Amino acid sequence: MKLAVVGGGSTYTPELIDGFARLRELLPIEELWLVDTDPDRLRLVGGMSERMFRAAGHPGRIVPTSDLVAGVSDADAVLIQLRVGGQDARQGDETFPHECGCIGQETTGPGGFAKALRTVPVVLNVADVVRRHAKPGAWIVDFTNPVGIVTRALLQEGHRAVGLCNVAIGFQRRFAKLLGVDHTEVALGHVGLNHLTWERSVAVGGIDRLPDLLGAHLGELAEEIELPASLISLLGSVPSYYLRYYYAHDEVLREQLNAPTRAEAVRKVEHELLDLYADPSVDTKPEQLAQRGGAFYSEAAVDLIASLTGDRGDVQVVNLRNDGSLPFLPDDHVIEVSATVGADGVRALPIEPLPADLAGLIGHVAGYERLALDAAVHGGRDRVLRAMLAHPLVGQYERAEKLTDLLIAGNREHLAWAK
Template sequence: MKLTVIGGGSTYTPELVDGFARLRALLPLTELCLVDPSDSRRELVAGVSRRMFARYGYDVRVTATSDVVAGVSDASVVLFQLRVGGQAARHTDETFPHACGCLGQETTGPGGFAKALRTVPVVLSLAELVRRHARPDAWLVDFTNPVGIVTRALLQEGHRAVGLCNVAIGFQRRFASMLTVDPSAVALDHVGLNHLTWVRGVTVDGVDRLPGLLASRLTELADEVELPRSALSLLGCVPSYYLRYYYAHDEVLAEQTAPGAVSRAQAVTDVEDELLALYADPTVDTKPEALTRRGGAFYSEAAVDLLASLTADRGDVQVVNVRNDGTLPFLPDDHVIEVPATIGATGITPLPVAPLADDLAGLVGHVAAYERLALDAAVHGGRDRVTRALLAHPLVGQHATAVALTDALLAANRDHLAWAR
């Protein structure tokens, strides 16, 4: 099977390769094609990928190209993990909202919206090439943020697509460690939108262990998601760490704007420089320890599990970003939600979920409305669409702020938005 990674020059890629090699029985590959416009990054990552496969004794042909058509031709799966504008654009996303009194983040709030505006048109253009040149039954797997919006854009255009995030598998592994059980024994009641989810249940052998964990490990869980113990007690569940941007907005903003604060983009750039230097070393043939500081923990396990089920029709349950289709009755069917779903070669079906509490449902509905406006702006452009989407976001919500953010966003992203020049 040929698998193509668009954005294959990412420093994440060796994390994927490590998973492909370790879990080869789940996902037999014959070719891994890395597509990336950067000659230097593409070749460095291809080189270390070849050495890693060789170390594992796994005979996979690693190819690398800047030609998207050549890269996706005859592929069975195409994985998107691209970043339009690189870390420089991410730094802008994480800082331009500060002048308007809003936090900066690459997937949430005004910064996440800026990323969606840059990313959606590029991904849709690439997906059309996949439609024309990959295998007719090829799957598109989106790991590109904001995953929910990008995945909905792909599904809206009729692509065979699913979105993937590592938050749920991270929680699954963490709870398994706390309970000293194998991760495969843990089933999560994980529900919401991408980067706006809550774990409401942790089931092992038919028993929900979450109430006990909230009683015995409350401090540990609260510290992990950087929220007060009282917040988790009040909710009776564990919010993902992205909920901190909503539940502790002012605290996060104060941290981001404190003297000497460094954006995540700046920190990641330093890690990437270190990783690329390691990838250039011909003796490096394993995943470097420094990759743990890059983020994306358990990304490879999540990707391999998903890809194996899509291609081998395992029919197991995984948490993915998928069409709502009535799962959350207060959202349109075509909205994309992040929930457990049955994964098979013929399709993906979300499992039924218990109704959300009113406070959770209200926030999901609010952010989902913003996401629909954001996708409309990303596809069609237009200053008014940008302002309206910002006004709809619960982290903005004031007209004057939305107008000022529009000015700042368009000024920072004009090179990436043809309609805004």
């Protein structure tokens, strides 16, 4: 099997390499091509990846390259993990919304919209190369945020794509630990849009253990997602920590205005990681990588690619077409739910009807996402303004206008239509 990672110079990549090395019986990679436009990162991350494979006794060949065509040619699957504009652009995403009293976040709200505008055209260009040069039927696995919007962009253009996020697998591992069972025994009733999800059930042996978890560990779970225990009790489900940007927007904004940005913290960690990757004696995943984020990312990626290429037919949480699963959304919208995964694709499991508050918020954000994708594909200030106004965390015309102009001014070099 040949696997290509586009954005392979990311400091995340050794997390992937660790999973590929540990789980090589599940995913027998013969060639792993790391594609990146940054030669320095490619050299450091590529060297580190090669040492990790050798130290683990993995027989696969790792090939760092800046040549996208060579990297994806004859690949069985291509994983895309890009950050267009790097941490500098992320710093902007996390700060410009503050000028209008909105949270600054790289996947949610105005900052997430900016990331989508920068990212969608680049990912679609990559996907076109994959379509021409990878093996017929090769899968594209999108780990590039905002995953829901980017995955829909790919599917809209007819690509064989599925989106991946590590939120669900993190919850699965956490719930398994609290219940004292192996994570493979835990099936989640995970539902929503990417970074807008709730865990509505936690089944072990076909029995929903969520009531037990809420009874015995409510305070602990509330502390982890930084939301009130009373809110979790009211909902009867466990929201993703990304719901804090909605349920506690003003509190989060106050915190952001009085603390360094996440981009600044990540930049510091990345410098430390790159120094470690440059050390020829380092051949195992550094502890500092845990601070970079992406917990269990490698396990999720291995599981997904193994099932897509090996036709295991197991259940995983992925981003896929709605196709009637949530009847209040268009069929072509992308949702994040539990699904069966096999060589012929992904199919959502049946979903119990959602309460009106969850369905309403999902529908509102989905409306924004559709307008955001239209703006990302076709460009134009009016499209950006309309999508900005539609976001539930914006919702006021004067604010949306100012945010639109700030977004365009700060991202002009990445927006072909705005140059």
